[in-house]
Amino acid sequence: MRIIVAENLRKTYKTYKKAAGFFKRETTYVHAVDGVSFAIEEGVVCGLLGPNGAGKSTTVKMLCGALYPSDGRLEVMGFSPASDRKKYVGHIGAVFGQKSQLIWDIPPIESYKMNRAIYGIARADYKSILDELVALLDVADVLEKPTRALSLGERMKCEFIMAMLHRPRVVFLDEPTIGLDVIAKAGVREFIKKMNGRGTTFILTTHDLADVEQLAEHIIIINHGKKVFDDSLTHLRRRLGDKKLIELTLNEPPPPGALEGMVVTVTGQSSAFKMTLEADTRDISGCIESLFSRMSVRDISVKEPPMEDIITALYQ
Amino acid sequence: MKSLSIYKICIKTAVSQAVAYRFNFFLSLLITFLGSLLLPLVAVLIYGAGASFPGWSFHEVLLIQSLFTVSQAMAKVCLGNVLWDTMIHVREGSFEVVLLKPMEPLAYMIATTFSPDSFGNLLCGLALFGYAAAHAQIVSAAAAIGAGLLLFIAGVAVMAGIQIIMAATSFKWVGNSRLPEIFGSVEAFGQYPIAIFPSAIRAVATFIVPVSLVGFFPAAALLGRAEPEAFWGAGLSLLFLGFGVWLYQHMIRRYKGAGG
Numbered sequence: 001m002r003i004i005v006a007e008n009l010r011k012t013y014k015t016y017k018k019a020a021g022f023f024k025r026e027t028t029y030v031h032a033v034d035g036v037s038f039a040i041e042e043g044v045v046c047g048l049l050g051p052n053g054a055g056k057s058t059t060v061k062m063l064c065g066a067l068y069p070s071d072g073r074l075e076v077m078g079f080s081p082a083s084d085r086k087k088y089v090g091h092i093g094a095v096f097g098q099k100s101q102l103i104w105d106i107p108p109i110e111s112y113k114m115n116r117a118i119y120g121i122a123r124a125d126y127k128s129i130l131d132e133l134v135a136l137l138d139v140a141d142v143l144e145k146p147t148r149a150l151s152l153g154e155r156m157k158c159e160f161i162m163a164m165l166h167r168p169r170v171v172f173l174d175e176p177t178i179g180l181d182v183i184a185k186a187g188v189r190e191f192i193k194k195m196n197g198r199g200t201t202f203i204l205t206t207h208d209l210a211d212v213e214q215l216a217e218h219i220i221i222i223n224h225g226k227k228v229f230d231d232s233l234t235h236l237r238r239r240l241g242d243k244k245l246i247e248l249t250l251n252e253p254p255p256p257g258a259l260e261g262m263v264v265t266v267t268g269q270s271s272a273f274k275m276t277l278e279a280d281t282r283d284i285s286g287c288i289e290s291l292f293s294r295m296s297v298r299d300i301s302v303k304e305p306p307m308e309d310i311i312t313a314l315y316q
Numbered sequence: 317m318k319s320l321s322i323y324k325i326c327i328k329t330a331v332s333q334a335v336a337y338r339f340n341f342f343l344s345l346l347i348t349f350l351g352s353l354l355l356p357l358v359a360v361l362i363y364g365a366g367a368s369f370p371g372w373s374f375h376e377v378l379l380i381q382s383l384f385t386v387s388q389a390m391a392k393v394c395l396g397n398v399l400w401d402t403m404i405h406v407r408e409g410s411f412e413v414v415l416l417k418p419m420e421p422l423a424y425m426i427a428t429t430f431s432p433d434s435f436g437n438l439l440c441g442l443a444l445f446g447y448a449a450a451h452a453q454i455v456s457a458a459a460a461i462g463a464g465l466l467l468f469i470a471g472v473a474v475m476a477g478i479q480i481i482m483a484a485t486s487f488k489w490v491g492n493s494r495l496p497e498i499f500g501s502v503e504a505f506g507q508y509p510i511a512i513f514p515s516a517i518r519a520v521a522t523f524i525v526p527v528s529l530v531g532f533f534p535a536a537a538l539l540g541r542a543e544p545e546a547f548w549g550a551g552l553s554l555l556f557l558g559f560g561v562w563l564y565q566h567m568i569r570r571y572k573g574a575g576g
Binding site for chain 2: 013057058061064065066067068085086087089090092094096099100101103105106110111113114117118119120146
């Protein structure tokens with residue numbers, strides 16, 4: 001079932017540019033989101049990607065009901081986010097990596113109590129949801145400490161509880177792992193996977209491609225306000241073609257013309273003894289066999305091409 | 317009912333926040349208390365030098381100024397931070413956090429910006445009112461007290477309206493930190509007997525930005541000197557507050573956020 005539908009969505013900002021003359025200024029219009037259409041199924045994790053200034057934050061703000069679209073149709077769970085904002089936001093949650101919803105000087109538990117009143121959560125439900133989320137995120141020890149005294153990882157986990165106490169159907173995550181160490185990132189990703197397994201839909205914007213690779217099934221890429229990709233992660237990978245990277249460590253430099261006649265491309269060579277080749281997956285075993293017969297190989301590894309290459313190509 | 321329970325818990329949270337830094341909290345109470353004493357100091361100097369506001373005794377002027385202080389303090393305690401918090405949210409692009417809550421953004425801002433730091437102003441205003449009321453010739457008739465109370469409530473509505481209008485303008489003029497100073501200057505007309513000002517200023521202070529209601533008109537009513545225009549002004553004060561609320565809600569549509 002489609003939970004989010006955007007049709008020809010646009011957001012245009014009026015800005016001013018300095019013109020000739022001291023007091024003169026020129027009006028310009030910036031199309032932050034320029035006719036974007038997409039649909040997202042319920043229960044998925046959808047990665048909304050794009051370089052800085054691409055329009056993804058503006059899109060998320062419109063999806064959250066914080067900004068009115070300039071044009072187009074936007075429907076989430078049957079609501080028009082900005083027009084039905086008061087009713088709509090009771091069904092969504094949001095975690096902004098760089099904007100805290102917790103109150104800085106007091107413990108997170110006090111902020112949760114405030115959210116309980118605002119969202120009208122029954123006391124019994126509040127207790128059971130809180131216990132469940134606290135156990136999943138393993139933050140029982142930090143709930144009574146002032147927010148300012150928490151580490152970034154602890155704070156981010158507490159932000160997740162703040163955003164999910166009212167059991168939202170859709171949760172928007174804007175760079176939820178920014179600045180976190182590897183352990184904290186893993187904890188956050190694990191939590192997202194578990195909640196997604198229970199049916200919560202997540203819309204994730206991030207620059208950390210590991211988040212995308214580990215969490216997202218559906219990818220939408222926006223650049224210059226326009227959609228440039230909208231499909232599954234598998235399809236995104238296929239953009240590079242059926243290729244694998246072969247990393248070789250040699251016992252001695254390869255003889256001249258060692259790769260002649262082979263369908264491989266040298267993509268990196270850090271020394272005479274180390275090289276990276278790009279090979280067609282349709283004949284990967286034949287390729288490896290050939291390499292072993294032509295060179296003295298000490299070590300070999302076969303890898304997927306990095307996501308960065310695909311994303312960079314789409315961003316350009 | 318739900319709004320009241322939200323407001324109650326938000327007040328509790330604001331008090332917890334304020335007492336998280338105890339020394340700062342008590343110092344703020346003391347400073348705001350002493351700061352509020354500066355207003356009647358002007359009257360003390362004028363009357364101490366043998367001068368006066370024509371037709372008004374020292375204690376009557378003190379009554380106006382004490383009611384002004386109480387009114388202003390109530391606005392500061394209940395929504396004093398709405399202006400600054402709105403301004404900061406708009407400038408930093410974090411107003412989304414407010415818009416994510418399933419309630420009116422202005423109600424959320426009022427509830428979450430309750431400011432116990434300004435209790436010092438309130439205590440000082442109440443102490444001054446007690447002193448001035450004991451020495452001025454207050455009319456004990458129920459009608460006079462009722463009129464005084466009505467006009468006082470209208471004055472609080474004016475102060476609230478001023479705060480909300482200023483906050484609303486921050487959606488358009490981001491970081492307009494000078495605007496509060498202009499409103500502060502206009503408010504000052506409510507601190508003295510209105511009769512001392514030229515008729516143009518009297519009209520503005522009664523019918524346009526009805527700051528006369530903040531101190532002067534309620535005090536005049538308690539002294540049995542209420543004028544009919546005061547009650548017209550009281551009606552306008554509700555319109556003034558209503559305009560502020562409408563403007564705030566309307567201006568939210570102009571919110572753009574910050575670059576992501």
